Amino acid sequence: MKVSVNWLRDYLDINLPVNELAEKISRTAVEIEGQYQPQGDMKNIVIARVLSVEPHPDSDHMVITQVDAGEDEPIQIVTGAPNVAAGQTVILAKHGSVVGDGQKIRKGKLRGVVSYGMLVALQEIGFDDKVAPKDFEEGIWVFNPEDAKDLIPGTDALEVLGMTDDVLETGITPNRADMLSMNGTAYEIAAILDETLTRPTFDLKETSEKTSDLISAEAPSALAPYYGLRIVKNVKIGDSPLWLQKRLWTMGIRPINNVVDVTNYMLLMYGQPLHAFDFDTLPSHDLHVRTAHVDEQIKTLDGVERTAGEEDLIIAAGEQGLMFAGVMGGESTEVTAQTTNIVLEAAVFEPKSIRHAARDQNLHSEASQRFERGVNVAETFKALDHAAALIAELAGGEITQGRVVAQQATYHAPVVSVKMTDINRVLGTSLTAITVAGFFKRLDFAFELSADEFTVTIPARRWDISIPADLIEEIARLYGYDNLPTTLPVGATTPGQLTPKQKLIRATRHDLEGLGLNQAISYVLTTPEKAAQFKLHHGEPIQLDYPMTQDRQQTRSSILTGLLDDVAYNVARNQNDVALYEQGRVFVSNGNKNHQPAEIEHVAGVITGAWQARSWQTPAESVDFFALKGIVEQLLANYAFEAPVRFEPTDRQPEMHPGQTANIFVGETRIGFIGQIHPLVAKAYKINQTFAFEMDLDLIATLARDLTHYEAITRFPSISRDLAILVGRQVSADDIKSAILEAGGKHLANIMLFDVYTGQNVAHDKKSLAYSLTFIDPEKTLVDDEINTAVERITKQLAKQFDAEIR
Template sequence: MKVSVNWLRDYMPIEVPVNELAEKISRTVVEIEGQYQPQGNMKNVVIAKVLSVEPHPDSDHMAITQVDAGEAEPIQIVTGAPNVAAGQTVILAKHGSIIGGGQKIRKSKLRGVASNGMLAALQEIGFEDKVAPKNFEEGIWVFDEVDAGELTPGEDALHVLGLDDDIIETGITPNRADLFSMNGTAWEVAAILEEQPTLPSFELVESDTQTADLLTAEAPGELAPKYALRVVQGVKVQDSPLWLQKRLWNMGIRPISNVVDVTNYMLLQYGQPLHAFDYDKLPAHDIKVRHAYADEKIVTLDGQERVTNPQDIVIAAGNEGLMFAGVMGGASTEVTTDTVNIVLEGAVFEPRAIRHTARDQNLHSEASTRFERGVNVEDTFTALDHAAALIAELAGGTVAAGRVVAQDFTYVAPVVEVTVDQINHVLGTVITVAEVAAIFDRLFFDYVETNGKFTVTIPARRWDITISADLIEEVARLYGYDNLPATLPTGATTPGKLTVKQALIR
């Protein structure tokens, strides 16, 4: 998973150099597969405002622009971008700049007209096609009016776009699926750095309309142990603000729209996949979680028609299968710029069924990856409420009162016991009771200690811990593997010799 260090700083102060932080994570938790800044070696790329646009006298597809880049005089740029217009705030690669792929931008003449740089698309400054927003696939990147109002010509565009963020790529092991979220990663980094993480907060304002009056929900517990819906009405679907788009593209996810982006933001923050339906496109307002019928046909969001089998879990309405639960949404209820009312789904699905569908359909998604390995069940409805509040803020909608809850099992925190003697016997150490207590404090585990015996209550965010050996591992990695004593294996030695049968053959 990609981890944004700037995002981590929302949770806690990080004073250590990024390479040192990566080293600490590698020695304590999981392998580090990469560490970089998206801007690479790019430089001299700035914010500019387009002052004027005139047709090129010798070209039917190029234009001559004058742009304000914070210098004494406007800069003349010749561009072939079809979407350029006066008044826009754009990205300018000035003469002498370096952009994506190490390409150097120089003054030149295009059809006899001087051009002192280049107006840039996101792909030209290093964005992958799968991450760059689709709205600007055919032209240069243009900041929206709200974001543009906070920018100054000549300002460092790489900083504005978040490309100077430090990204750490972690190799998540199957037992540490909690690290598929920024919250989970923050808890871990806080334990390493001995900090107190500040988790995100939000304020949810509800309207007088009751969600229960707008739809119903039904889900068998064996398919979806937790399942709830919310409705947000009167939204205006449009591009997300820049701060949200930066968060997504630095984590490898393409911004789509304010509604879809919020669901992806919650996936990254809580590790909890959510889904948004267009309320008015539902064939009926009775949402059901069920096994698929044989050979149902569902067109998924990637535009492919897929055929179900009875092992799949689908979300249905009016008995019509709409999507593969926990894997990918359906095109028939997709949120678009015409959407006005949305239904938000927050759930926990049966992992084996999700794994089967992802493999059978060759449809591995960010959602299926998390559902297969497990999610923090105590965050499911919190993420749902947070998403509703944020969509109302960014899309101008109103949140209907209450959730429609089909399933909500009661989480019982496991209690695991371990003694200091057990820990020292396994690790070959002489760790004290106080040292073990300090490690559990750093992990924010609740415990009771009696004569060297720790009774630890395991939080829902660490569903990988179930037995005493797991707690011993926690102590070992935070105590420091390098601090564990090294010993040679002991055992009786015997001379090598042939067996009776081998001797007879000889």
């Protein structure tokens, strides 16, 4: 929230430098995210009065003006502003001035006529379009006659506009929503500085006409525990005075008119959102709070026709819905220049409903922000009365007698007790009761002291305090965290270590990075369509009750969907060679809403494009199934399972290519799958041919592993032999490998399949496989006869088992 230091001075006598004030707030209350003056580096911008306006001889849209800028002679300004006229009080950027964005203004000729500066709009001196009262296209800024009569030409315009004010941007945490108002912020700073607080006052003058004779209201206590109305008649809609506009735009709110501006002013002052209806455009004069009807349509103040959700709160007149309660008003009862009678609404709405409507309609307003976090219920109707009094003052209205109150819950102030012994024990201090009592007085908390126990009555403005620990925190804040004594922890220390599961996860990440994949971290929440893809487990994804966006509605059932999004992101930016992995959790519902979903650790990887070259002498190769299979095989080898690992073809993974997908088994346990992403799925993700795997790490952690498989490096050389065989196409390479291992003997150390061939000179139902066999004996050097004997056993076994032909 933006905080005007000039406005704070209405409450407190602040004498210390602003940077010191910011430091104290940051150390004691909330973070200060920024500190600035809106004027920035601008200079030499003054108030001027237009003396005359003459047509430009060589332009049909420019005029030549003479302006009084407090100097001995008038200054000639050439401008194309459509709204300039004699007698106006305007803003002049003189020759040599600096305006927004550091632009320097120099005298120059416009169509042959010399101009000694520029008449400016607010946007040209740093005002954002969101806060400037008038659009830039409407022309230069012109002061209201009422404000202009007190302005002297030549006066610093930046000071007049409030741009020399110091502004603090506070980062409000959810528990300190009381500081979303100037009143709440002033209470906090008064406590920090130990200053006396002066609250704003107002004079409410009512007519004899009763409000209850003009309008009625109804609100269920569950939806709106506080709901009240006031009526102000015979108002004259116009621009607000400059002092009010300055306060609004300094705090980041755009001035609209003297009625709407007052409601926004009360929102900033009290933290209490208000709304103004045009009394005469109400379809009926009985307002009530209800939930929305099915498919109910409401056109909001931003001109958008919106469909209300069934849980959204609606303010209705008769049967017609007018606005989203606590979020945004409706266009049909908007206060316009033709409005003469207004209805002011003040309420406290049920926070959950406001949060739902704001997210459902994507309307996160200043009002909804405060209703979601909480408001000071003790001042809800005080803000209503203050607004009515100020509107009557600024718009010349008449306030009818009394409020119409549909709901006013009884407020029971929390009473919290805390003992001095507990305070000093928790904080490690030796504070006295007198010191602690002083802190409670600074906070303006009513209290009683009996023996060593304080009984504190918590005011409604501090709804974040409810237990003794909260009071101890308040004492610590005002005492100063820097003043708390520091001690070393006492107690036995134990060395930290990783659990077996943590070791497995860390080793998995190291192995995959060593194999050339880069780690990615994806969102856990995704769309319902993606949440149903690549599932390894039975069970449904978990639907969020209040998703932040349409793309983050459900928990993921697979890590692959996030990785494919990452691949698509890279491919869209011409990064076509991608190799990624991710380790994280998937979430599976057990079908019982009263139980937490299962959180299962998974690891997944994707590769696409070209794979890295084996050496600088060889070019990179396009990835294929076997490139990824090699990575997964090495990862599985590093796990050192006691049971054998095998890959079994499958066509039951609908998002994977049915001809290039296999389930991964350790013994008889399926731990995951590997294969090519189905071309239709790849097209939906807008990616090229991509290969992927996903495995269940929690399941892997339960499987037996041989973690002591180290062997001494032999001093004797190895001997390699190549073996090429012709077998039927249906024979799997895994079966052949098993047969070779069985027949190869104890000296067979490694088997590598280095070639698969089908085509010319090979029968259509056959395939040629070429293996490199490596033999080694750690005790001695092998001789040819021993190798030949082993190879002969292997060839006989293959011929017998698979009808293999040796090539």
